[in-house]
Amino acid sequence: MKLLGVLLSKNYKLLSVAAILEVFETVNKFYETAGDAQPFEINLLASEETTRHQQEAFGYPLQSIQEVKQLDMILIPAFTSDNMPETLQANGTCIPHLIKQYNNGASLGTFCTGAFLLGASGLLNGKIATTHVDASNGFAHAFPAVKLKADKTVTQDGRLYTSGGATSSFHLLLHLVHEYCGKEMAIKIAKVFAIDMDRDKQSYFSTFQPSRSHNDELVASAQQKIESNYHDAATIEELIKDIPSSRRNIVRRFKQITGITPIEYLQQTRIAAAKRLLERTGQQMTEIIFNSGYSDPKAFRKVFKKSVGMTPSQYREKFQVR
Numbered sequence: 111m112k113l114l115g116v117l118l119s120k121n122y123k124l125l126s127v128a129a130i131l132e133v134f135e136t137v138n139k140f141y142e143t144a145g146d147a148q149p150f151e152i153n154l155l156a157s158e159e160t161t162r163h164q165q166e167a168f169g170y171p172l173q174s175i176q177e178v179k180q181l182d183m184i185l186i187p188a189f190t191s192d193n194m195p196e197t198l199q200a201n202g203t204c205i206p207h208l209i210k211q212y213n214n215g216a217s218l219g220t221f222c223t224g225a226f227l228l229g230a231s232g233l234l235n236g237k238i239a240t241t242h243v244d245a246s247n248g249f250a251h252a253f254p255a256v257k258l259k260a261d262k263t264v265t266q267d268g269r270l271y272t273s274g275g276a277t278s279s280f281h282l283l284l285h286l287v288h289e290y291c292g293k294e295m296a297i298k299i300a301k302v303f304a305i306d307m308d309r310d311k312q313s314y315f316s317t318f319q320p321s322r323s324h325n326d327e328l329v330a331s332a333q334q335k336i337e338s339n340y341h342d343a344a345t346i347e348e349l350i351k352d353i354p355s356s357r358r359n360i361v362r363r364f365k366q367i368t369g370i371t372p373i374e375y376l377q378q379t380r381i382a383a384a385k386r387l388l389e390r391t392g393q394q395m396t397e398i399i400f401n402s403g404y405s406d407p408k409a410f411r412k413v414f415k416k417s418v419g420m421t422p423s424q425y426r427e428k429f430q431v432r
Contacts, residue, residue, distance in 0.1 A: 111151050112290055115184040115211075117175065118156045118167060119227065120200045126187035126221045126279055131168060133283040136302060137291060149291055153178060157203050175207045181216050183286075184208060188222030188279070194248060198230045205231045212269065219271035219286065221279040228270070229253040237267035242275030244319055247369040261419055280305045318382035320368060320375065328355055329367045336372065340379045341403040346372050380404065381417045388426040395422060 116130050131152065138148040154170040161174045186208075191197040209231055212218055220228045225241040226249060228234055235255040240246075246260035259265055263278045264285050273282035280303055288296035299305070320333060335349045343349045350360055350372060364372050384402040387393055396407070404410040414422050 111147065112149060112183065113153065113179070113181040114150045115153045115155045115175075115178065115181045115216075117184055117186050117204065117208075118154055118160070118172070119186065119189070119204065119224075120157070120160070121189045121191040121197050123188040123190050123222070125276075126224070127168070129279050129283065130185055130187065130221070133280070133287065133299060133303070136299060137287055137295060140295065140298060153181065155184070157201070159203070175204050180214050181211060183217040183219065184211055186218070186220045186224035186227050188224050188242070188275075189226070194223070194226050194245075194252065198226060201227055202230075209233065215269075217269040217271065219273075219282060221273050221282060222275050225249065225272045226252070228272070229256055233270060234267075234272075237270055238262075238265045239267070239270070239272040240265045240274050240278075241272065244275070251369040277305075318378045320379075324367050326363060326367050328353060328360065329364050332360055332364055332372055333368075333375070336376050336379055340376055340383065341401055343403070344405075346376050349376065376403075377413060377417070381414060384410075384414060384422065385418070385425065385429075388422060389429050389431055398422070 114134060116127060118127065134150050134152055138150055138152075141148050152170060154167050154172050155175040155178055156164070156167075156172050158174045158176045161172050164172055166172050189197050205227070208218060208228070212231075212233055218228060218233065220239075220241075222242045223245050225234075225239055226245075229239070229249060229252065234253065236257070238257045238259050239249075240259050240262040241249045243260055246258060249256070250258050250260075263274050263281045265272045266285070271282060271286070273279050284296050284300055284305060287299050320337075322330075322333075324330070331353055332350050335353070336346075339349055347357070350357070353360060361371055364370075364375070368375060370378070380403045384398055387398045387401060391398075393401070399405075399407050399410045402410070404413075411422060414425075418425055420428070
């Protein structure tokens with residue numbers, strides 16, 4: 111039997127915890143119905159501070175992560191908070207115990223923005239990981255030593271597992287069920303929860319959300335110029351030429367604040383515009399290309415597919431509001 115821990119961190123997302131419990135409880139029921147021993151012992155964990163005031167959750171006794179026995183795997187659900195520095199500080203007392211469990215042989219898995227807590231532990235340094243696609247820039251900025259694969263639905267690097275946003279959680283759960291219980295059980299779970307087993311990318315769910323929570327007027331000016339004139343200018347130099355600073359200084363400060371370069375920001379702004387047009391209008395593809403700031407259809411399609419994970423036509427078919 112595998113000893114599984116689910117960390118009820120502060121600001122945990124209920125949907126994330128519910129998905130974890132539902133899947134592993136269902137696996138256990140399949141085995142029990144077949145007359146076999148259940149493969150997972152589920153333990154709910156929290157900080158010592160939390161367990162002083164709360165003894166149980168979701169029908170399970172709540173155990174202190176400081177005092178729990180050695181586990182085979184600990185899963186970290188997504189967070190509800192968008193203020194990651196504050197959230198990480200609130201959950202900081204759990205980090206040494208996650209590291210201790212890992213060093214003693216436990217696997218660690220994160221769902222969506224739960225990857226930030228694992229990132230803060232340092233265990234992901236030099237390893238691949240993913241998180242919610244819209245949180246990827248913030249993650250990359252906070253943990254530059256992690257090899258972020260923002261388009262991936264699931265990653266595994268040794269005993270460290272991560273998943274992308276929301277429903278990507280089910281793909282990591284399937285991956286774990288496959289690993290511990292075999293393909294046949296993974297297929298059964300996929301059918302029960304109606305999970306598309308073949309989806310390995312999440313990039314087409316991305317929404318470009320540029321950071322505005324800063325006080326750098328130079329960067330704010332560059333952002334405004336890009337967002338207002340992305341369809342008219344041919345190069346980034348045209349957009350930032352009137353900003354009273356050297357190109358090198360602008361690029362340095364821009365990346366420090368937003369996590370990406372001005373060129374990448376321009377590209378993401380144009381792709382976001384193209385996605386909106388594909389979703390909400392009946393414009394011909396040539397019009398969309400032009401209105402997104404591109405003049406070369408071949409270049410547009412190449413950049414779009416690399417950024418979104420599918421062609422513009424496939425994106426329209428999947429997401430157009432009819």
